Amino acid sequence: MTNREDPTLLEERRPEDEVGEEDVREAEIEHLDEDDRLTREFVEAVRDAVYEGDEERVQELVEPLHPADIADLVELVPAEERPALGKAIAELMTGEVISELNEHVRDELFEDLSADAVAQIAEQMETDDAVAMIEDMEEAEQRAVLAELDPEDRAAIEDALSFPEESAGRLMQRDLVAVPEHITVGNLIDYLRDNADLTTEFWEVFVVDPAHRPVGTCQLSWILRTPRSVPIADVMKRDQTLIPATMDQEEVALRFQKYALISAAVVDAGGRLIGQITADDIVHIIQEEAGEDALLMSGAGEGDINQPIRQSYSERVRWLIANLGTALIASLIIAMFGAAIEKLVALAVLMPIVASIGGNAGTQTMAVAVRALAMNQLTQSNTVRVLWREMRVAMLNGVTVAALIGGATAFIFQPMLGVVIAVAVVINIITAGLAGVAVPVIFDRLDQDPAVASSVFVTMITDSMGFFAFLGLAVASGLVS
Structure with missing residues (x-):
């Protein structure tokens, strides 16, 4: 996530800053500027409400924000004010917000949380985001959080942690739609409609053989435009880019760029389908890798302004x-x-x-x-x-x-x-x-x-x-x- 911190926001309050506070409350405060960054006036209004203990006002201001903007807000306030802000907007600190937070800021917020509380947050997140959060913890903390997770979630996260760091196995999502190639388009549509437990965010359906090895893909647009009686095998695309679970995330990003992929199947050593990687995951990887190379060339380490x-x-x-x-x-x-x-x-x-x-x-x-x-x-x-x-x-x-x-x-x-x-x-x-x-x-x-x-x-x-x-x-x- 792009950091949007403005050093002027971190200045100590001066007595004159509180002049006209009631006017600020009454006025319509713009949340974002023309560059989609949180405005100084908005951040100061939130800080003032937190300082006064007016949690209702804080929630009123923050609730309309996108999860990524809420994460930016938490990063923009001084470190000593973050616990109070986090408490005031506890109901809004969803898994989506936590996944967007800078890892150093997230670690600060998690210092006083119990393993059970962290586990509850992890269960709200996509598996890949939960893995990214838990992998940065100390080994003892990891074990404590994993012990509090639902058995199914714990198994998925432990499986992801078994893969090398920055590999496709850690990046991939476990939730996907896979069907056998002998069914028809009509069977597939009925299957998608009748199974409420299926993931709701996907761009293509993976077609697998009896050994659960991917043999093709079928985009949703093809499914919607094809008569129900047509077999999936006749409309699916057999040529596909398969991502080994051990492949480095930088190489994964290059394949997405080279072949203009929206999503891709991740396979284990035996060629079996175990997950998928989507374009939204790759955007973060490309940004992260590009920034990392620039910082390494300058010897600036992580180059993170939130780093201790x-x-x-x-x-x-x-x-x-x-x-x-x-x-x-x-x-x-x-x-x-x-x-x-x-x-x-x-x-x-x-x-x-x-x-x-x-x-x-x-x-x-x-x-x-x-x-x-x-x-x-x-x-x-x-x-x-x-x-x-x-x-x-x-x-x-x-x-x-x-x-x-x-x-x-x-x-x-x-x-x-x-x-x-x-x-x-x-x-x-x-x-x-x-x-x-x-x-x-x-x-x-x-x-x-x-x-x-x-x-x-x-x-x-x-x-x-x-x-x-x-x-x-x-x-x-x-x-x-």
């Missing part, structure tokens, strides 16, 4: 320390040319430009490579071609930027120094293009996330090469005697 400070600190400081180590390598190269820099101060003025341009070029190429790897566009079959493409782009960029910086340097300082910095820029940008592709690909070949630490290594390479090329060429050209 200690956890954010531990995730970020590791990469800063690693960056410190790689920066020392560049510093050692500068130290090698310390005497030359002392004789020609212009070198100290210009060398950050060479490193900075190379770093930016490397970041551009690396972002393209990481995205291509994530989208399965960059594979072993086209790595060389992509590398050559990026090298050509780097050459064009290098020549263009080198002409600009070289001309300016020649005009301000001296012609030879302009030539030196121009050549150094070309070398560094080409190096950046090579590193920007090679580093993520190497990580991928080692079965590591290509976004992890790529930026640290690419920056080290471009900084080191930039300083070495510029200072080395300056000495070799005789600028420094």
